Structures are given as structure tokens and as C-alpha cells.
Amino acid sequence: MNAPTANEDLLYSITDGIARITFNRPQARNAMTFAMYDRMAEICLEINADRSIKALILTGAGDKAFASGTDISQFRAFKTAQDALDYEARIDRVLGTLEQCRVPVIAAIAGACTGGGAGIAACCDLRIGTETTRMGFPIARTLGNCLSMSNISRVVALVGPARTKDLIFKARLVEAQEALALGLLNEVVPDVETLQRRADETAKLVASHAPLTLEATKEAVRRIRRTLSREEGEDLILKAYMSEDFREGMDAFLNKRSPVWKGR
Numbered sequence: 001m002n003a004p005t006a007n008e009d010l011l012y013s014i015t016d017g018i019a020r021i022t023f024n025r026p027q028a029r030n031a032m033t034f035a036m037y038d039r040m041a042e043i044c045l046e047i048n049a050d051r052s053i054k055a056l057i058l059t060g061a062g063d064k065a066f067a068s069g070t071d072i073s074q075f076r077a078f079k080t081a082q083d084a085l086d087y088e089a090r091i092d093r094v095l096g097t098l099e100q101c102r103v104p105v106i107a108a109i110a111g112a113c114t115g116g117g118a119g120i121a122a123c124c125d126l127r128i129g130t131e132t133t134r135m136g137f138p139i140a141r142t143l144g145n146c147l148s149m150s151n152i153s154r155v156v157a158l159v160g161p162a163r164t165k166d167l168i169f170k171a172r173l174v175e176a177q178e179a180l181a182l183g184l185l186n187e188v189v190p191d192v193e194t195l196q197r198r199a200d201e202t203a204k205l206v207a208s209h210a211p212l213t214l215e216a217t218k219e220a221v222r223r224i225r226r227t228l229s230r231e232e233g234e235d236l237i238l239k240a241y242m243s244e245d246f247r248e249g250m251d252a253f254l255n256k257r258s259p260v261w262k263g264r
């Protein structure tokens, strides 16, 4: 699979020890190309090796989205079961690297945060939203694919099994206040300007605290969530990705029509 280059699609800056990644494709609701995923993981590894960096903020350009998930047009290149497995392995590796980034990671979320975008947010340590934030996993409505075991287990860890099913089965996006009540968000601020300021303040606050306490807590919380091997979920992934329904979902989304599901 050819990866588009990240270029300006993912912006990276460091100010006073606080690193910031901005997903920068506002015209596509900051949908993630493979190159953007890969660059995000690469930055996490750079941060792990640079003790001068104390915290990382992830955010989306504009006020309409944090990230809408994987760029759906990239799924067109899927031809074989191996393509689906390679994709899942790649995203799992990226999200695992993000989740294990040495420093506290704060997601500053305005607008839509869906699919893989919500998966990214679930890997972060703290999530701050605005009144416009909408979060969820609409794939049962939009695409007919399925989340990886590790993605699902992170959502379960945040909101519990029953609410995870409610979100995915109903394919609904929850508004900011409900996301806060569910535990998908830690805090909601009024608007985007306040959001960026609040993310900076939060990053500075946590960066002023004992790094080893934060690192140990982060790792302990990660270990409490049962770590499943990717192989345990491969049969589920393949069943969805190799289905007629997935082709239908992708075609319907890209052609702006409603999909017709057949269950095969």
C-alpha cells in the first residue's frame, strides 16, 4: 500500500517543553492518512528520547473536527485479506506507540472525533472537549468494518462494556455533555480558543509534577486493561473487512448515499 506523505497534513511544534501535534486536513475533517498515523508514532518515539519534552497535546486544525478517523478513500486500495491485516497491524502499532508515549498526552477536541479519531483520543491520558465536540464510532452506519480488539478494549476501559455496545450498535455520536458524563471527556470548555488555552494550561500543570509518578501511573493504568494480542481479533477483523458490506459501506460513503447492508 502506498502511503501518502504527511507534509503539511500533520503539523508538529514544541514550545517550552510542550509538544503539539495538529491534524491538518480540515477540508476532510482531519481524516487520517497512513502517513499521518506513521508520523504521529514517529514523533512519540522522538519524544521518548528527548527528556526536555514534558507533555504532548494532540489537536485538529479548525473547529469542525479533531479527526474523523482513517481517510476512507484509502480503503479502496484493499484487495486481499492480508491488506486488511496489514492495515490493522499498522494502526495497532501506531496507537500502541501513542498510548505508551513517555509523557502525558492531552487531546484537545473540537467538533467531530469519530472512528479512528476517537481511537486516537482513547489512547490519550486526558481529553478536553468544547460544547461542539461530538464523539463516537459510526462505522456500523458508515462503513461496516470493525474496530480492532485493542481499540475496543480502550473504549471499554473508558465507558464500560454496555456503553461501548450502545455507542457502536447505535452508531451515534455523543455530544459534549454526554461524553463528559460517560467518561469519554475529562472536561468541557465553551469554545476553541478556550480549548487551546486550557490544553496548554493542563499540559503545563501536569508537566510541573513528578515525572516518575506520572509515568508509573500511566503504565499501571495501561497494564490494568487486559492486553490482547492482535491475533486474537484477526478473525473478527477479516470477516468484516472481506465482506460485501464493507465494499458497499465504502462506496456509499464516497458517493454520498446510504449503504444497503446484506450481512455478508
Ligand SMILES: C/C=C/C(=O)SCCNC(=O)CCNC(=O)[C@H](O)C(C)(C)COP(=O)(O)OP(=O)(O)OC[C@H]1O[C@@H](n2cnc3c(N)ncnc32)[C@H](O)[C@@H]1OP(=O)(O)O
Binding pocket: 027, 028, 029, 031, 032, 064, 065, 068, 069, 070, 071, 072, 073, 091, 112, 113, 114, 115, 116, 117, 119, 138, 139, 142, 143, 147, 148, 151
Ligand atoms: C480503525 C479505524 C477505522 C476508521 O477510522 S474508519 C473511518 C471511521 N470514520 C467515520 O466513519 C466518520 C466518517 N465521517 C463522518 O461521519 C462525518 O464526516 C463527520 C461526522 C466526521 C463530520 O460530519 P460533517 O461535519 O457534516 O462533515 P461532512 O460533510 O460529512 O465531511 C466534510 C468532508 O470531509 C470528508 N470526510 C469526512 N470524514 C472522512 C473520512 N473519515 N475519510 C475521508 N473523507 C472524510 C467528507 O467526505 C466531506 O468531503 P467533501 O467536502 O469532499 O464532500
